[in-house]
Amino acid sequence: MEAENAEDSFGDSANPYQTTRLSLFDINMEKARAMNKKHLIHRVIFVAKISSSVSERREIGGYYERLFKQLHSQIQGETFTGLLLIYPSHIVHIVETSTNILQEVIKSLKSVESTRSGLVHQVKILVYAHDIPSRVFTQWSFRVLNIPTSRMESYDTTQSSETVVSEAIVLLLKLGQYLAKIPKVNLKVAMDQLHEKVPDLLLPQDMIEYFCECNDLCSPKEYLEHYGKPFEIVLDSGKKLA
Numbered sequence: 646m647e648a649e650n651a652e653d654s655f656g657d658s659a660n661p662y663q664t665t666r667l668s669l670f671d672i673n674m675e676k677a678r679a680m681n682k683k684h685l686i687h688r689v690i691f692v693a694k695i696s697s698s699v700s701e702r703r704e705i706g707g708y709y710e711r712l713f714k715q716l717h718s719q720i721q722g723e724t725f726t727g728l729l730l731i732y733p734s735h736i737v738h739i740v741e742t743s744t745n746i747l748q749e750v751i752k753s754l755k756s757v758e759s760t761r762s763g764l765v766h767q768v769k770i771l772v773y774a775h776d777i778p779s780r781v782f783t784q785w786s787f788r789v790l791n792i793p794t795s796r797m798e799s800y801d802t803t804q805s806s807e808t809v810v811s812e813a814i815v816l817l818l819k820l821g822q823y824l825a826k827i828p829k830v831n832l833k834v835a836m837d838q839l840h841e842k843v844p845d846l847l848l849p850q851d852m853i854e855y856f857c858e859c860n861d862l863c864s865p866k867e868y869l870e871h872y873g874k875p876f877e878i879v880l881d882s883g884k885k886l887a
């Protein structure tokens with residue numbers, strides 16, 4: 646009897662078909678469920694130039710408020726968090742939500758950029774971070790930065806565009822961490838005083854101009870062409886697998 650029990654025990658532990666193996670995706674989904682998230686969270690950061698036709702910069706913030714409300718009512722996904730900074734001639738936008746909604750945000754950027762009367766143009770995506778461990782921002786908001794327009798001289802750097810982008814992302818995440826530490830009752834005042842309190846955490850205007858002109862960065866159209874279409878695998882027989 647003991648021999649049979651020992652054999653059964655050995656068989657249970659040694660049989661690979663009786664062992665449940667979890668993939669990284671399974672583990673991430675378990676974490677998401679534990680945190681009451683229906684979808685994995687991703688983060689996109691993009692920059693753009695403000696069109697000369699825009700007379701009131703707050704229009705850009707209003708546009709995204711309406712867009713996010715519309716997308717949230719039409720698509721099942723996570724809520725939006727992030728920050729839209731509206732400079733005199735540029736925008737810097739950080740958005741955190743589920744991937745299905747982010748794809749629609751990028752599609753809207755492509756649409757806006759292709760319209761002559763669009764609010765922004767020369768949009769460039771700095772990063773699309775997949776499955777971020779946690780949100781940096783607790784809500785989505787926008788601020789118009791009342792700072793002087795700097796002369797758009799060429800950004801002086803000897804570093805690669807990849808290195809400059811990495812430095813910019815670090816600054817923006819530090820800005821998010823700074824805001825996360827501020828009590829909610831003081832947050833509005835802090836947001837209004839960003840250029841006074843933490844100017845070192847705001848991207849310089851000439852750096853943003855550099856990104857908008859950088860050919861190494863993807864436009865919304867290029868991003869969707871590369872990553873928004875299903876892959877096609879061509880077999881030796883010449884047949885395609887979608």
